[in-house]
Amino acid sequence: MVDQQTWERRTEWPMAGVALLFLVAYSCQVLLTLTPAWHAVCEAVITGSWVLFVVDYVVRLVLAERRLHWFLHHLLEFLVVVLPAIRPLRLLRLVAMVTVAQRAIGGAIRGKVLVYTICTSTLLLYVASLAMLEAERGHPDSSVKSFGEALWWSMTTVTTVGYGDYSPVTTTGRLIAAALMIGGISLIGVVTATIASWIVEQVAEEDAAKQAATANQIEELRHEVRRLTESLRATEQKMPTS
Amino acid sequence: MVDQQTWERRTEWPMAGVALLFLVAYSCQVLLTLTPAWHAVCEAVITGSWVLFVVDYVVRLVLAERRLHWFLHHLLEFLVVVLPAIRPLRLLRLVAMVTVAQRAIGGAIRGKVLVYTICTSTLLLYVASLAMLEAERGHPDSSVKSFGEALWWSMTTVTTVGYGDYSPVTTTGRLIAAALMIGGISLIGVVTATIASWIVEQVAEEDAAKQAATANQIEELRHEVRRLTESLRATEQKMPTS
Amino acid sequence: MVDQQTWERRTEWPMAGVALLFLVAYSCQVLLTLTPAWHAVCEAVITGSWVLFVVDYVVRLVLAERRLHWFLHHLLEFLVVVLPAIRPLRLLRLVAMVTVAQRAIGGAIRGKVLVYTICTSTLLLYVASLAMLEAERGHPDSSVKSFGEALWWSMTTVTTVGYGDYSPVTTTGRLIAAALMIGGISLIGVVTATIASWIVEQVAEEDAAKQAATANQIEELRHEVRRLTESLRATEQKMPTS
Amino acid sequence: MVDQQTWERRTEWPMAGVALLFLVAYSCQVLLTLTPAWHAVCEAVITGSWVLFVVDYVVRLVLAERRLHWFLHHLLEFLVVVLPAIRPLRLLRLVAMVTVAQRAIGGAIRGKVLVYTICTSTLLLYVASLAMLEAERGHPDSSVKSFGEALWWSMTTVTTVGYGDYSPVTTTGRLIAAALMIGGISLIGVVTATIASWIVEQVAEEDAAKQAATANQIEELRHEVRRLTESLRATEQKMPTS
Structure with a gap:
């Protein structure tokens, strides 16, 4: 059985696709005057995407190590799944994709x-x-x-x-x-x-005169002090033993 | 007799409670159409909370080491106690509680x-x-x-x-x-x-190359210089006395 | 004869007073329905303050070392003196006083x-x-x-x-x-x-671990290196001459 | 044949002039009620400036080393040249001049x-x-x-x-x-x-005590450590060979 992180990594692209499908269906419903058949299709896509969001939410809740903790830190997702009024927030999944894409690109x-x-x-x-x-x-x-x-x-x-x-x-x-x-x-x-x-x-x-000292410069200075210490040790060894 | 700081530490939670009670009574009066009996209750709570705020203010003024200085630096509190128009500002006490709570939590x-x-x-x-x-x-x-x-x-x-x-x-x-x-x-x-x-x-x-030099790094560098100084002293003692 | 800086230091408080008088007269004229006599008084104060502003401007222009340069860098003051429409900007003199007062207080x-x-x-x-x-x-x-x-x-x-x-x-x-x-x-x-x-x-x-290295810390480090240099010199002098 | 950079450096002032001419002609057309003759002159200036912008755009595209890359990074300029609706954006050329002028002045x-x-x-x-x-x-x-x-x-x-x-x-x-x-x-x-x-x-x-350590200070410290190292080397040479 997979753990929560694996699940989330594997579902992030599919769930973004579901969110996109939802966006298209929702846009059609609001913007176009649809025939009853197309209206039913849109309705089906919206309901289907909702079911997938519920499934995804439940799976992640079940897989979570500390379920109460996870539930409290994902309260917004719970509300998005439960309240129909804020269903457009499902598109946060698409926003999350921007982060994922940028991680890849650098x-x-x-x-x-x-x-x-x-x-x-x-x-x-x-x-x-x-x-x-x-x-x-x-x-x-x-x-x-x-x-x-x-x-x-x-x-x-x-x-x-x-x-x-x-x-x-x-x-x-x-x-x-x-x-x-x-x-x-x-x-x-x-x-x-x-x-x-x-x-x-x-x-x-x-x-340039006011430029902040960087960690690199301190590092170089340290090398020099170390070299000095080694010189001193060498000098000491060359000294006539008393 | 207690000093001002002790008094403030001991009364901060009770006074926040009084502010909360005031908030509830005030909300009821404004939002609900109350029966005369309940209206009187709300009025009593509001007056009572005002009396407690006055008492708290006077006690703190009396306990202050430099009374005029304290008075001038707490002018807003004086106005909140004296002017009925700005009584909702008593709720600043609740805001102060957020600070106290955060101090505890970190x-x-x-x-x-x-x-x-x-x-x-x-x-x-x-x-x-x-x-x-x-x-x-x-x-x-x-x-x-x-x-x-x-x-x-x-x-x-x-x-x-x-x-x-x-x-x-x-x-x-x-x-x-x-x-x-x-x-x-x-x-x-x-x-x-x-x-x-x-x-x-x-x-x-x-x-990372541009990261600012930290106080820690300087501290480490100093240790190294100190060690070097000690080595030198040791070398000196080993030297044949001339 | 005084130079420009001395003039400006000596006139800053009096001119702020003139600006304040102007403010009072201007406020009265706009806010109150004055008797003709008082109206004339206000008018006189406003005209008088304008004359003083003109005198102050001309004196400073004459005292300036590089007159064209000063004129170009004080174009706003020229406009304030010349255009009646923007005369309320004379109150910038009062704002300048805030800076002067703060310099004194620290x-x-x-x-x-x-x-x-x-x-x-x-x-x-x-x-x-x-x-x-x-x-x-x-x-x-x-x-x-x-x-x-x-x-x-x-x-x-x-x-x-x-x-x-x-x-x-x-x-x-x-x-x-x-x-x-x-x-x-x-x-x-x-x-x-x-x-x-x-x-x-x-x-x-x-x-604290991320605190930036300060100039003070570098200074202390330098003292230590200097002490080390002196120790070395002392060691050298104690050495048997070869 | 010139390369793209030479072309851009040589045309930046002339193209800014063209943009300015466009601005004048456009202003006249919008703000004044022109005689048909003057209207035709303005129209001619606007069309002429557009032709010059097209020519400039095409030349730069041809001279670009990686044409597709340049095209994708200058999409806004393409739109400005192609869409009449956003032609006022040609004045961005004048804004670019501010940058050029500042580079000269410092x-x-x-x-x-x-x-x-x-x-x-x-x-x-x-x-x-x-x-x-x-x-x-x-x-x-x-x-x-x-x-x-x-x-x-x-x-x-x-x-x-x-x-x-x-x-x-x-x-x-x-x-x-x-x-x-x-x-x-x-x-x-x-x-x-x-x-x-x-x-x-x-x-x-x-x-001043909290002032950040600057690169200069670190540099000076390094000089001192170097001088110390050299002193040590000199000391070593003076030592009796064992």
Whole structure:
């Protein structure tokens, strides 16, 4: 029987595929006016992906060494599996894939952070717009009636601009908005932090005289002291024995 | 007779309890339509907690070594005790508890900052929404009529999105909004700063050759120089006396 | 005859006083409905302060060693003296006083930055609200009719919340708004940067093993190497001459 | 035949001139009501600059050593040349000039970043306002009817204030808005990061005892150890041969 880590490594790509299938089916349902047959297909894919997510969750829970500990540290995944309202969060699996892909490719930290931020923001904007459209278009007071409008609203929210020409009126819509706002604050944080890290580095490199001492330099200094110690020992041996 | 520090250490948990009781009574008064009997109970709890806060404040002022100095450095607490309008700030006592709890548990700085930020933000959002609802619902021009709307407004304010679909019209409401905005700017600051600190660390660790020299390495180098000095002294003693 | 630096040191407090007088007279004119006599007094104070600013500017220009260079580096002051529309910027003199006061008191950098930010923000909010009220209240489409509303609008602008319940419609009002927005971005920047600096320091101190090597430690190490060199020289002198 | 780098170095100033000509012609077309003759002149300049951009792009693609690699890394330039809708992005050539000019002048990193940010922001605001006006003024629901309004809208967007008194209704307008929002987030990031870098430096310099060890100090220490080693060798040679 496999252990939990092996299971997770083996299922990470298949589960990302399932999440992608779910995304396609969910997009079709929200964006297109489907014939009953296609609607049933989409419904089947969505239900199927949900079953696979439940199975994956249960298997990992069973395989976990300390089940209660694992359960408490994966509370979000439990909610994603149990509550239909937050099912778009299953796409976090796709975001996790970005990390996996980057591990394979390698590269500098700041480049990785940038790519990760762009991928996550794009997915977040797309999914939030889909969910927003589904939640709001049925409501009489809502101004969000098309995917374009939902996308525009998402953009003004995630950048914290918030014109207010479109704003959610349903509870679901407002929960999605809250998630987007938190995402937006994090986005500003990541962008700023990456630039700050770059500027700090540039300023340090600019003035060579102020450059920080590195571990390497200390290491070289140590070699010299060691060589000195050896010279001394050699000198001692050459000395006339008293 | 106890000194001020002992008093503060002994009363920190009881006073947090009093603040919690105040929070419950205040929430009931604002959110529920109470029978006169329950209303009186809530009123009694709120008055009682106020009396305890006054007593605590006076005792600490009396126990302080330099009373004027203490008074000037605890001006906010004086105002919280004296002005009924800002009584929700008594809940700062609960926020202080987060610090105490973390001191007991321990953990890395960034983790602590994160937990502290989440707790404070949640409490801030809840209390600001309560106070907002109390201040605005009686005003004819106000659009905030339910706790859900107040919470939604708080969220758009603290993230600096500001759609403008709900905005305060009373002076009290605007003061609460100003406090939330300052809280929001600080929130963005803390989130960004935490991410920046993490990225700076990752970038430094990434390139081992550029890793900063640590105090430990200098210490080891010093040991080596000291050993060398001792060798030299030993050599000297072995030398034939001239 | 005095040189420029002496002049500036001697006039910094008097000119700050003049700026304060200007602030009081300007506030009275905007906020109160004055009798013609008092209006004339305010007008006289405003004109008088302007004359003093012009005199101060001309004296400093004449005393400057490289006049063209000084003129180009003090273009903002030239505009403040010449354009009546931006006369509230004379209060920059008061902001400069904060720096002078802090130089006298001393203290840690982050504390200074905090005090400076609070003072500047408060003054900025107050003056922007005054100027906004003066610019907008005469316009038929404007919604800003009282100082309270102007202050509320300033607060929503400087924190970049921007509800849109009040927004300027005159060109002067929009220029003031633009200045406030730039001030707001800088405010967020300063708050975030101060927190970031604090967190970076805390993280570094947390793990003593990772603490950066300091210049002091290197200095101590050097003393030890020097002592070693001296020991060697002493040894050498004790040696039998060959 | 020249190589790609020589070509780029030789054409950077002429192409910046072409971009500037394009900017002038585009501004005239949008802002002024031209006579048919002048309209034709502007049209000719715009078309001519486009031809030159195409020629420049093709020459650089042909001269590139690894063409596919170069094509994939200059996808944005391809789109700028091919899509008429994003032709204002040709002005990126002017932004590139700021970098070139700064390379010539020199100066500290933070100063450069500041100048670059101010130049880019100003150009971004101007061009976005132009493009916005062109896109929105024909639309019946749009509120942006003059260049002043477009500029005011750009300012509220780039600072993420977003009052919502003006907001785009056309798809082109919303794409421009999205670009401005991303620019705004980056602007906040750059401002914050520059301030953070400055504060971190000030805090470090403040406490001389905590100043980081610099590479220079390590270098000096190494000289001393080397001198010591040489002394030892000299001592050894003076020793009586056993």
